[in-house]
Amino acid sequence: MAFALELLIAALLVIGAFFLLVGSIGLAKLPDMMRRLHGPTKATTLGIGAILIASIVHAWAVRGYLSLHELLITLFLFLAAPITAYMIAKAHILVSRETQDAMTPTGTEAPWSTLSEPAPRPAREREEAAPERG
Amino acid sequence: MIEIAALIAIAAIAVSIGLNVYRLAKGPDVLDRVLALDTMVINAIALVVMIGVWYATDVYFEAALLVAMVGFLSTVAFCKFVLRGNVIE
Numbered sequence: 001m002a003f004a005l006e007l008l009i010a011a012l013l014v015i016g017a018f019f020l021l022v023g024s025i026g027l028a029k030l031p032d033m034m035r036r037l038h039g040p041t042k043a044t045t046l047g048i049g050a051i052l053i054a055s056i057v058h059a060w061a062v063r064g065y066l067s068l069h070e071l072l073i074t075l076f077l078f079l080a081a082p083i084t085a086y087m088i089a090k091a092h093i094l095v096s097r098e099t100q101d102a103m104t105p106t107g108t109e110a111p112w113s114t115l116s117e118p119a120p121r122p123a124r125e126r127e128e129a130a131p132e133r134g
Numbered sequence: 135m136i137e138i139a140a141l142i143a144i145a146a147i148a149v150s151i152g153l154n155v156y157r158l159a160k161g162p163d164v165l166d167r168v169l170a171l172d173t174m175v176i177n178a179i180a181l182v183v184m185i186g187v188w189y190a191t192d193v194y195f196e197a198a199l200l201v202a203m204v205g206f207l208s209t210v211a212f213c214k215f216v217l218r219g220n221v222i223e
Contacts, residue, residue, distance in 0.1 A: 006135050007135070009136050009139070010135045010136055010138070010139035011139075013136070013139040013140055013142075013143045013184075013187070014139050014142055014143060016143065016180070017142060017143035017144075017145075017146035017147055017180075018146065020146060020147055020150050020176075020177060020180055021146045021147075021149060021150050023150070023173065024149075024150035024151075024153040024154055024173060024177065025150075025153060027153065027154065027157050027169065027170065027173055028153040028154075028156055028157050033163060033165060033166060033169075036157075036166065036169065037169065039173075040169060040172060040173040040176070044173055044176050044177075045176070047180070048176055048179060048180050048183075051143070051180050051183055051184070052183060054187065055183050055186060055187055058136070058187050058190075059192070062136075062190055063190050063192070067192065067195075069195060070183070070195065072199060073179065073183075073195075073198055073202055076199070076202055076203070076206070077176070077179075077202055080202070080206040083206075083210070084172055084206060084209045084210065084213075087209070087210055087213035087214070087217075088165055088168060088172075088209070088213055090213070090217065091213045091216040091217045092165045094217060095163070095164075095165065095216060096163070
């Protein structure tokens with residue numbers, strides 16, 4: 001096997017593990033929930049991407065066949081990480097009173113992370129509330 | 135060389151999981167714990183992929199994919215529960 005491929009696999013593994021470690025250190029050390037959200041959602045996603053690419057190259061160079069299905073995990077994680085970060089941030093803003101007070105005003109009557117107008121009621125409830133029509 | 139790099143990577147991932155357990159135990163808020171669990175799931179996926187690289191086998195891929203899907207769904211369900219007090223309305 002070519003030395004360059006081995007070097008590429010080793011470098012990708014070490015880079016991925018480094019970014020996973022950076023994300024977890026950020027999660028453990030940063031002082032504030034909104035700042036803590038940065039480490040896992042960005043650094044950790046990059047780290048797992050590098051490790052999965054290393055696995056693809058390893059399958060091609062060492063095991064002797066091309067297996068691209070690790071790209072499925074990469075694609076899924078890259079789609080899922082922003083959604084989980086958004087959900088956690090939204091739930092945190094809605095729950096935490098200090099965070100709401102620290103943010104700039106929205107300019108409307110509704111606070112942050114809620115709908116600016118009340119959501120329409122589901123059709124079933126409307127029918128039950130409405131009087132029966134002839 | 136790949137063996138040394140894989141050992142370094144497995145050690146770093148183990149330290150990361152330890153830091154996540156620290157945040158999971160300490161986290162002042164419930165959402166800190168949700169975030170710690172989400173990060174721990176990503177580290178677990180990395181560990182499973184590293185096992186596949188170490189033994190040069192392909193059978194651990196499905197386990198990693200399943201862990202990824204279950205982790206994403208559980209995080210979204212936890213956040214939905216904190217937001218609305220209910221998962222399926």
